[in-house]
Each structure stands twice: as C-alpha cells, then as structure tokens.
Amino acid sequence: MWGKRDDMVVHEREPFNAEPPPGVLADAPITPVEAFYSRNHGPVPGTDRDSWRLAVAGLVDRPLSLSLSDLRRDFEPCTLAVTLQCAGNRRAGMAAVREIPGEDPWGDGATSTAEWTGVRLADVLAAARPTGRAAHVAFEAVDVSPLARPAQPYGASIPFAKASAPEVLLAWAMNGRPLPAAHGAPLRVVVPGYIGARSVKWVRRVVVRAEPSDNYFQAVAYRLLPPDADPDRAGPGDGLSLGPIALNSAILRPADGTSVPPGRTTVRGYALAGEHRRVARVDLSADGGASWRQAELDPAAGAYTWQLWHADVTLPPASDVELIARAWDDTGALQPESPRALWNPKGYANNSWPRATIHTSPRP
Numbered sequence: 346m347w348g349k350r351d352d353m354v355v356h357e358r359e360p361f362n363a364e365p366p367p368g369v370l371a372d373a374p375i376t377p378v379e380a381f382y383s384r385n386h387g388p389v390p391g392t393d394r395d396s397w398r399l400a401v402a403g404l405v406d407r408p409l410s411l412s413l414s415d416l417r418r419d420f421e422p423c424t425l426a427v428t429l430q431c432a433g434n435r436r437a438g439m440a441a442v443r444e445i446p447g448e449d450p451w452g453d454g455a456t457s458t459a460e461w462t463g464v465r466l467a468d469v470l471a472a473a474r475p476t477g478r479a480a481h482v483a484f485e486a487v488d489v490s491p492l493a494r495p496a497q498p499y500g501a502s503i504p505f506a507k508a509s510a511p512e513v514l515l516a517w518a519m520n521g522r523p524l525p526a527a528h529g530a531p532l533r534v535v536v537p538g539y540i541g542a543r544s545v546k547w548v549r550r551v552v553v554r555a556e557p558s559d560n561y562f563q564a565v566a567y568r569l570l571p572p573d574a575d576p577d578r579a580g581p582g583d584g585l586s587l588g589p590i591a592l593n594s595a596i597l598r599p600a601d602g603t604s605v606p607p608g609r610t611t612v613r614g615y616a617l618a619g620e621h622r623r624v625a626r627v628d629l630s631a632d633g634g635a636s637w638r639q640a641e642l643d644p645a646a647g648a649y650t651w652q653l654w655h656a657d658v659t660l661p662p663a664s665d666v667e668l669i670a671r672a673w674d675d676t677g678a679l680q681p682e683s684p685r686a687l688w689n690p691k692g693y694a695n696n697s698w699p700r701a702t703i704h705t706s707p708r709p
C-alpha cells in the first residue's frame with residue numbers, strides 16, 4: 346500500500362498510518378521511502394503536478410501564485426537531509442503508564458530521515474515581501490480531515506522567524522525522486538527540528554499572519570494538555586502548542602521482546618536532538634540501569650538529522666536482560682527517565698529513556 350514494505354506496522358488503513366517494523370530504521374541513516382513512516386489525518390488526495398499552484402498570501406505586499414516550474418526556475422534549489430518525527434512517536438510507551446484512548450499506539454518508528462529537495466521557504470517569502478506585521482506563517486493543504494472539528498483541510502503554522510530560517514523547505518522530491526503521493530506530492534513543507542505535524546503535505550497556500558493558524562491541527566490538536574484535561578473538551582488555545590521537538594532516542598536492535606544468543610551483541614538505535622542542538626552522548630545499560638557504557642555515534646547525515654548509534658554488550662545466557670538507553674545533548678540536558686511524569690491525554694512527546702527486554706537463549 347502506498348509503495349510501502351509489505352511488513353509495515355499498519356495502525357490504520359484509512360487514513361493510512363503506518364511505521365516500519367521494529368529494527369528496520371537501524372539499517373540506514375537515510376530511510377528508504379518504502380520504510381519511511383506515513384502519518385495522515387484524512388485520505389491521501391489525488392493531485393496534478395502540472396496544474397498545481399502554490400499561493401503565497403496574507404500579510405505580504407506582493408501575493409504570489411507559483412507553479413512547480415516557477416519554483417524551480419525562480420529560486421535556488423536546495424537538498425537537505427532532515428529527520429521527521431511525529432509528536433506521537435513512542436506513544437505506546439506512554440500508553441503503558443495509563444490508557445490513551447482514540448490515538449494510535451506508535452512504537453519508535455514514527456520517525457524517519459530523508460533527503461528532501463526543493464526551495465527555501467525563506468526565499469519564496471522574501472519574494473512576496475512580507476509586511477512588518479508578519480509573525481507567523483500558516484500552511485494550508487488540500488486533504489480534508491474528518492477527524493477535525495469541524496471537518497477541514499489539514500493545516501499548521503510556524504513562527505515567521507522559523508519560516509525565514511534557511512533550513513525550512515518547500516520540497517518536491519524525497520531521496521532524489523519526485524515526492525510520492527502519500528508524502529505530499531507534488532509539494533510539501535519540511536520543517537526541520539519541529540514536530541512532523543508542521544511539515545504540511547500537499548501544501549497549496551502559504552499565508553503570512555499576525556497570529557498562529559486557527560486550523561484545528563494547530564489550535565486544538567498537537568497541544569500538550571495537563572494530565573487531568575479531557576481531550577474531547579479541549580478548545581482552541583488549550584494546553585501548550587508543540588513546535589520544536591525534544592531530545593529523544595530509541596533502541597532498535599535487538600528489538601524489544603526478541604531473543605538473541607548469549608555473549609556479544611551489538612545494540613543499535615537512533616538519537617535525535619532538539620532544534621539547534623546536537624546529540625552529545627548516548628549511554629547504554631545492559632543491566633536495567635545499574636551500570637552504563639557509552640555508545641558509538643555514527644556521523645549525522647546533516648545538521649537536522651538523527652544519529653544512529655551502536656554499542657557492544659555481553660549478555661549472560663538464559664536470562665531476561667533489560668537494555669536502557671539515554672541520550673544527552675550539547676547543553677548537557679538528558680532525556681527524562683520515565684514516561685510517568687510526561688503522560689498527557691493525547692500521548693505526545695514521549696522522550697523518556699527507551700527500554701527493551703531481550704531474552705537470551707541457554708548456552709549452546
């Protein structure tokens with residue numbers, strides 16, 4: 346389905362929501378499109394590349410209507426490796442603390458990395474000459490989500506300062522090929538360092554505003570509510586708006602609940618720092634946190650990507666071993682230990698220490 350591997354973990358067929366099977370993300374720093382997670386709030390729309398126009402409107406002196414060839418011709422192309430991460434990544438770990446009804450139990454695969462090609466949003470905005478009141482940039486898509494109240498096309502916004510930063514792209518290609526339908530063809534926004542929800546697919550309007558977008562997915566959803574709030578009663582502006590993502594990591598291989606022979610095993614995972622931060626260190630424990638060693642960090646594919654890491658451990662025979670990882674960033678911040686204190690009614694932003702229980706077989 347949608348050009349994905351047959352063994353994707355499909356949380357929903359319609360709208361299509363799927364993540365790669367456990368462990369697969371460890372295979373490559375740039376995720377192949379067929380393994381890249383897919384997160385949708387409505388049906389994947391059919392779009393036509395040739396007739397597509399991107400409008401740039403709102404608080405600008407020169408509104409624009411641009412075809413894909415206008416974008417290619419008038420602006421400098423740019424390719425950037427960027428990791429996208431859904432705010433619901435690792436929700437399953439949070440739901441283990443307390444139930445999260447109505448939301449998909451994503452594992453650690455609601456994140457992936459691609460090389461995106463397009464133009465800088467900053468260049469397109471500059472061509473439209475934003476006025477002095479510009480404070481936010483909203484993105485409007487064409488896919489109508491029945492989950493929104495009322496039903497409406499998907500949308501989001503980011504602060505104008507972020508939209509003017511050189512890393513935010515309007516992308517038409519992913520890993521060197523035209524964007525696939527499920528990933529936003531013919532054009533999507535890529536907002537490095539922000540929750541995936543802001544990287545709007547099938548974008549057809551960019552609107553410069555004085556206020557954040559009042560789209561349901563900006564004003565009501567993707568907000569961190571206090572634990573005692575009822576998400577069904579949340580209104581516009583309730584809770585804390587999620588934008589920049591937090592330091593996070595995962596243990597990918599061996600996958601939680603699997604078995605390995607005793608002795609030496611290489612443990613692999615990813616770590617991703619927040620905006621303008623770098624992963625400084627990843628520690629791994631193979632004894633439930635009693636002792637820690639440092640993992641080797643692979644070089645990052647860019648300033649806005651995860652880093653894959655690995656560490657060798659020696660595991661005893663015939664036991665259940667608890668692996669725990671924890672990442673530090675270059676400000677000295679450490680991931681929070683437990684999902685307990687992070688629990689929120691929509692299950693967003695679980696960046697607690699990843700844990701995996703591995704069984705070892707008896708000595709041969």
Ligand SMILES: Nc1nc2c(c(=O)[nH]1)N[C@H]1C(S)=C(S)[C@@H](COP(=O)(O)O)O[C@H]1N2
Nearest residue numbers: 382383384385386431486499541542545546
């Ligand atoms: N138009 C539109 N854009 C969207 C979405 C959507 O449902 N519709 N989902 C968002 C969310 S929540 C995430 S995490 C990313 C996922 O991007 P992907 O499906 O390319 O992995 O797209 C974002 N952009």
Ligand SMILES: [Mo]
Nearest residue numbers: 431432541542
């Ligand atoms: Mo998301």
